[in-house]
Amino acid sequence: MAISLTDAAAARIKTFLENRNSGYGLRLGVKTSGCSGMAYVLEFADQSEGDDTVFEDKGVKIIIDPKSLVYLDGTELDYAKEGLNEGFKFNNPNVKDSCGCGESFTV
């Protein structure tokens, strides 16, 4: 059971957390919605709940609730640049299929 960050992702998250001036870490998760079943959740976290699993990679705390962890186990979070756009990318080995845009997926 593990979640990892690329160097680029870790650096960006640190920058964003610093800029925000507060925050415990980064919350990853999934929720059921979207055109293809599941959608990722990517939020700043101010605290962890009792059931949460907390990983730490490259100095960044990653908080995941137990339900989401099933879908995200083994995921590597990357920060990528595509043309003018830039943002986070989930490299999730559990994904069987995703919608055209990749915002939602099925396992």
Next chain:
Amino acid sequence: MALLQISEPGQTAAPHQHKLAAGIDLGTTNSLVATVRSGLAETLPDENGSHLLPSVVRYRLGLPPQVGEEARAALIEDPHNTISSVKRFMGRGLADICKGCSCSEYDFAESAGSDSSVPRIRTVAGDISPVEASAEILKTLKACAEKTLDGELTGVVITVPAYFDDAQRQATKDAAQLAGLTVLRLLNEPTAAAVAYGLDRESEGVHVVYDLGGGTFDISILRLNRGVFEVMSTAGNTALGGDDFDRTIAQWLAGQAGLGAEMTVHKMRALRAEACRAKEALSDVESVSVAVPRDDGSVWQGELDREQLNALIDPLIQKTLSPCRRALRDAGIELDEIEDVVMVGGSTRSPRVRERVGEFFHCEVLVDIDPDKVVAVGAAIQADVLVGNKPDDEMLLLDVIPLSLGIETMGGLVEKVIPRNATIPCAKAQDFTTFKDGQTALAVHVVQGERELVSDCRSLARFELRGIPPMAAGAARIRVTFQVDADGLLSVTAREQASGVESSVQVKPSYGLSDSEIEQMLRDSMAHAEEDVAARNLREMQVEARRAIEALESALASDAALLSADERTRLDAALEDLRAKAEGSDHLSIKQAIEALNIASDGFAARRMDAGIHAAMAGHKLEEFS
């Protein structure tokens, strides 16, 4: 695979439901777009990695317009079709522009055909209004943002100088609409700058924002109180900025190089470009060499040092300080209460400006954030809040009205309803009354400005309240309500309420809905302001003449028998004279004719009075009247 951004806790959007918002600094010289991603506000670069988009549009025959760097490069070779600093023309009339700038480089189309005083610049692609040119700039920024954010923008916040009046704000909104943007709000530039510096998270206190951009100067005094920003006062000059620095330096260069006053547009622009280059270089070095081509083909080589530059620009910097004093006075603030001064606009890179401003306010000058980007960054933060990407809207911005709003009253005087620097959104009502017996309609003329005479203020709108029940002059109570929304835009309503009867109010929406209505508004204002007053004097006198004629005619119809033939002839002559004069356009001669008629009819009036009393009393005993 889509690229994701980090949201605030609980704010993750459903797929394809992202609310993308951007802040746009639509500047005189350069424009920028910024957005908040993963909680961080940044300006967005274009394909070439440039954050600043020159606010220059070049129109071409049969080709889409060029915007930005390409257009700016064409300024010298194709001056008539290339429009720069268009912000200076936004919402202004032709007369106003010619007054503000003695040497305008554009070929403004005559108002023929469109009978409009909104300036249109003649280009190969047709006559272009400032709103259209601004829309091209906004379209380019929109395309850049949407490409970067990979989605359509939900809404934008566009910044405007605090000193922009309502017509200029409306023109900016129209440009955004034309570019297909949804404007969440127009935000005053200084307010945006303060937000960018995070002054809202600082300790409570008074902050000054000094914004010297390419074409406009703004000074704002803000007070942070219990986490709420209040703009205490604003002042500025809509026609003072780095462009003027360039012009002054260019004139000096022309003088040094011995160039004549007669100069082609081409030469003037080249000279200005050289002046601008020298000015920017002198921010870092003490002295810079300059070269100016002469008419005979030779090149004048010279040296401009910082001391000389300072001497040239000092008078212009000095001009920024009197609005500073005014803003301080309006806010009722002493110098020692000010925490810091936020520097905004490219011209504040000049060490001399920083020095003089620091001296004036006796306090620290904030220059950490790139002064070109700071406004766009603040706008982006505000847009992010307004579009709903923040859990709690903690930031509450109070803006102020830059110029007093009022209505015209008898005699062409302005009655101010909302005073300058009132915080918005706000609504204020004032009661007015009728001037004549039986008056059933009231013309409401909405004006903006600080002067006492309507002719010195800016006309914003006119409408009529009809259906007032007939009653004696002064008996009607008409409540005029001014409402200014969060964008600083105004709506005015008039309601007659003395009788308790709801009267129908017909408001002709000359206030800022379509281009043509704005044009109408402008035409009513600057171009014909003086004629309006003269016309009003005349109309008032004509109304008075008509009243006198009607009164005498009805008296003659009933009591002609009281007059001798001779008296009747004289009275008829005076009546005829007044009728003829009332058709003319000289209000003074009408006035004299009215007076002449009054004198001529004095005896008749007295006799009618006697006859009336006689008729009333005849056949009655004296006791009946006691």
